[in-house]
């Protein structure tokens with residue numbers, strides 16, 4: 334019933350735990366059924382619980398909830414509401430449950446089922462979601478196939494807004510003070526060296542997501558493994574991130590995935606322009622992907 338859809342406060346007593354979905358940046362997500370009638374007819378939901386400790390996380394969690402609540406886009410996972418559990422003085426974020434899971438798991442399971450056209454459809458949907466995010470002045474900062482959810486065989490959505498920041502009105506980028514454990518193999522060079530994040534650094538990460546898509550998320554050619562193979566060869570005690578920036582400065586880039594159409598690989602390498610202004614916009618990328626789908 335529609336009233337359940339725009340529910341915003343979920344009562345803990347009607348929440349039925351079903352199974353764990355996974356661990357996020359600082360919270361875990363569980364599959365639950367919200368069953369006020371108690372007859373198992375309630376809707377399945379994804380409930381993100383904050384780890385009880387670390388006060389700072391509570392502020393970040395509040396920001397994540399405010400972020401996802403403000404997003405209304407077909408290509409972004411939907412906010413459903415919050416659930417207060419007074420007992421533990423904590424709150425949980427309730428989101429729609431996407432039954433096909435994360436893109437990585439989906440591609441590993443359905444490898445032979447999905448072809449380049451389907452990958453291009455997914456890429457165009459992610460691109461549209463990112464265009465929408467940019468229109469709201471958000472930078473995602475954690476774009477990776479592991480943070481893309483599959484709603485159906487023909488629909489994917491961007492999720493996990495734990496690291497998302499709003500770009501201040503008077504600047505083109507957001508500077509992070511506490512990098513934390515960063516997914517550096519999806520980071521643009523300026524994000525690694527200066528902790529600078531912008532729409533253009535999201536474009537770089539989108540290029541890495543394209544690489545994961547057209548590699549079908551094969552774990553033996555995931556970005557981290559490919560970079561470490563290259564870095565490993567000239568390890569001189571420098572930190573991994575400095576080595577990474579060095580090979581990027583030397584213009585080494587992730588190799589084209591096997592059977593990847595040349596036009597798609599050139600899109601990836603355009604996203605990996607060393608300086609941010611060289612990189613295309615999401616609308617340019619979206620047009621190029623649409624053109625490729627027509628062919």
Ligand SMILES: C[C@H](Nc1nc(-c2c[nH]c3ncc(Cl)cc23)ncc1F)C(=O)NCC(F)(F)F
Pocket residue numbers: 354355356357360361362379410428429430431432433434435479480481482491492493
């Ligand atoms: C920590 C949680 N991890 C996982 N979640 C799910 C999942 C299936 N279906 C889902 N429906 C709604 C949500 Cl929010 C998650 C799932 N599957 C495997 C996971 F490892 C998560 O949020 N990951 C980020 C992203 F959502 F982008 F995948």
